[in-house]
Amino acid sequence: MVDYTKLAATAKRLIEASGRLVTLYDASSTDADASKPWSAPVPASPDDTDTAIAVFVPVGGGGLGHTLRDRAAQLDKILTQECMIATSSSNAEDLRNADSIADGNRSWKIVVRQELAPGDTSLVWVFGLES
Numbered sequence: 001m002v003d004y005t006k007l008a009a010t011a012k013r014l015i016e017a018s019g020r021l022v023t024l025y026d027a028s029s030t031d032a033d034a035s036k037p038w039s040a041p042v043p044a045s046p047d048d049t050d051t052a053i054a055v056f057v058p059v060g061g062g063g064l065g066h067t068l069r070d071r072a073a074q075l076d077k078i079l080t081q082e083c084m085i086a087t088s089s090s091n092a093e094d095l096r097n098a099d100s101i102a103d104g105n106r107s108w109k110i111v112v113r114q115e116l117a118p119g120d121t122s123l124v125w126v127f128g129l130e131s
Contacts, residue, residue, distance in 0.1 A: 015085065020056075052094075101127065
């Protein structure tokens, strides 16, 4: 029998060893300055943000997020980056509801997301991003 709890811990360890801290924003966040869309969003309240360690990969990098593009072929032209976050690195609800990610001074819009959750255990979220 596969120990998904152990796999989740391994995914978290590997992603956090290679990733960097990002801030997740939910739909109630607004742009810091409409004339500077690349700037990080401003949360409507502190409850509208969360932080996690994400690892960024090129679109189609290792193929993990490949089904993101299979589900909506037109997204291939939109996605400029993909990132992965271990589910246990953040609040699961924040991962489900986030609509953008700030990586330092760069802000990414979440275009599509996919959860890797065999059985009842969520391991990793893959986000298709546009700048």
